[in-house]
Amino acid sequence: MHQTSLGRLINVLAIIVVALWLIPVAWVALTSIKPTKIINAPEPTFYSFTPTDEHYIEIFDRFMFHRAMINSLVTVGVSTLIVMILALPAAYAVARMGLMGGDIWALSILSLRFMPGVVVVLPYFKMANGFGLIDSQLALIIVYTAFGLPFAVWILRSFLLDLPKEVEEAGRLDGLSWMQIIFRLILPMARPGIAVTAIFTFVFSWNEYLFSLFLTYDKATTMPVALQKTIDLYNVLWGSLSAGAVIQLLPMILVVFLLQQHIARGLALGAVK
Numbered sequence: 532m533h534q535t536s537l538g539r540l541i542n543v544l545a546i547i548v549v550a551l552w553l554i555p556v557a558w559v560a561l562t563s564i565k566p567t568k569i570i571n572a573p574e575p576t577f578y579s580f581t582p583t584d585e586h587y588i589e590i591f592d593r594f595m596f597h598r599a600m601i602n603s604l605v606t607v608g609v610s611t612l613i614v615m616i617l618a619l620p621a622a623y624a625v626a627r628m629g630l631m632g633g634d635i636w637a638l639s640i641l642s643l644r645f646m647p648g649v650v651v652v653l654p655y656f657k658m659a660n661g662f663g664l665i666d667s668q669l670a671l672i673i674v675y676t677a678f679g680l681p682f683a684v685w686i687l688r689s690f691l692l693d694l695p696k697e698v699e700e701a702g703r704l705d706g707l708s709w710m711q712i713i714f715r716l717i718l719p720m721a722r723p724g725i726a727v728t729a730i731f732t733f734v735f736s737w738n739e740y741l742f743s744l745f746l747t748y749d750k751a752t753t754m755p756v757a758l759q760k761t762i763d764l765y766n767v768l769w770g771s772l773s774a775g776a777v778i779q780l781l782p783m784i785l786v787v788f789l790l791q792q793h794i795a796r797g798l799a800l801g802a803v804k
Contacts, residue, residue, distance in 0.1 A: 556780070559776050559777060563587070563773035564586070567585070567770055586768075590761075590775050594760050596754070596778065598750075599756070600778065602668060609668075611732045614679040621684045626687075627691060648741045659746055664746075665747075666748045671742065671746060671747070671751060674742045682732070683728050687724055689724075690723075690727075691724070694717065698717075733786060737779075743755060758776065
């Protein structure tokens with residue numbers, strides 16, 4: 532009976548936590564389909580209004596949000612792919628190849644991620660300007676890769692440490708090289724951890740604001756920076772801002788939904804500790 536009561540209490544607490552997370556999201560989604568007069572009304576309205584798509588039309592027609600969407604998809608997608616391609620061999624080397632001071636190497640790699648972006652944004656700006664990469668997708672891809680790689684290596688290393696060594700030993704007995712072992716044996720077993728790492732890398736870059744603000748002006752602007760155009764000196768276009776926020780949130784929800792089985796397995800097997 533005591534365990535049953537405890538289980539119910541945990542379920543209630545879980546529902547409360549989920550509700551606290553979903554209420555702001557639901558509020559933003561409702562605001563995105565409310566008419567402007569109702570949004571600016573002194574009393575909040577939850578359901579007694581006629582939904583409108585004017586804010587979604589405005590965010591694309593007036594603020595050219597589709598261009599920011601393409602920039603975000605390209606820069607974040609390419610950088611995440613590069614990070615995962617580089618992170619797997621690096622994590623394998625640190626975790627499984629018996630490098631001298633492997634733990635120190637791993638901590639040193641992760642420490643690169645501890646550095647706040649504001650510390651290095653000016654040097655990145657100077658370098659990008661010197662190479663003519665300001666307001667280009669390539670500049671953001673390079674920066675997102677540099678910032679995402681240390682964290683990805685650390686997460687994958689934690690997962691690879693839990694994989695059985697017998698598979699690798701069998702591969703070496705069969706004459707496989709290190710790269711063949713990684714991509715033919717380790718990669719299939721590490722899919723849950725790779726999925727979790729890819730999602731974290733994607734989300735961090737997708738929501739990144741500072742580097743996009745400093746390294747782009749117009750052509751390569753991503754969605755977080757494009758959203759600020761809905762705010763001027765005298766007014767905040769809450770409807771357009773909410774519509775853009777909903778659009779920005781949808782790809783993350785889709786990615787997590789498609790990879791949810793791998794996420795659960797990765798968390799359970801120790802990909803994130």
